[in-house]
Amino acid sequence: MKRSVFWIKRGLLMILLLTLAACVSSSSQSNDPLEGTNWQLIFYRKTTVIDDTHITTNFENGEITGSAGCNSYFGAYQVDGQDLTIGQLGMTEMYCMEPEGLMEQESTYLEYLADAQSYEITDGRLIIFLSGQETLTFEPAE
Secondary structure (H helix, E strand, O other), X not given: OHHHHHHHHHHHHHHHHHHHHHHHHHHHOOOOOOOOEEEEEEEEOOEEOOOOOXXXXXXXXXXXXXXXXXXXXXXXXXXXXXXXXXXXXXXXXXOOOOOOOHHHHHHHHHHHHHOOOEEEEEOOXXXXXXXXXXXXXXXXXX
C-alpha cells in the first residue's frame, strides 16, 4: 500500500511540474505584441495613401516583410516595450510608372519605416512614431 501511494504522489508531482513548465514556457515565448500581425498602411505623416496602392507590413519571428507599393521589402525588427527598431531593409528593385507618385510614396514610406523609433496599437490601428510624431498609421490587413 505504501508503495502505491508513493507512485501516486510521484505521478501527481510529475503532472504538477509539467503543468508549471508549460505555463512558464508559454508566458515567456514572446512578449512582442507585433508578432504574427499583418497591417496595411492608410496614412503616412497624415497623408492618405495613393488610391489603388497597397502598402503592407508583416511581423513574424523577428522579421518584417511587406509590399512598399511597387517593391517587396524585408528586414529584421526588435521590440522593447514601446520601442521599435527596424534593421537595414532589403528590397526588390522594380520601377512602377503608375499610378503617378507611387515611387515617391514608396521611397518616403521605406525611409520612415527604417527610422521608426516607437509604436502603439490604439483602436485597432498600429501607429509608428518618429521623433515623437505619428508617422505611419496602419489598419489590420484583410
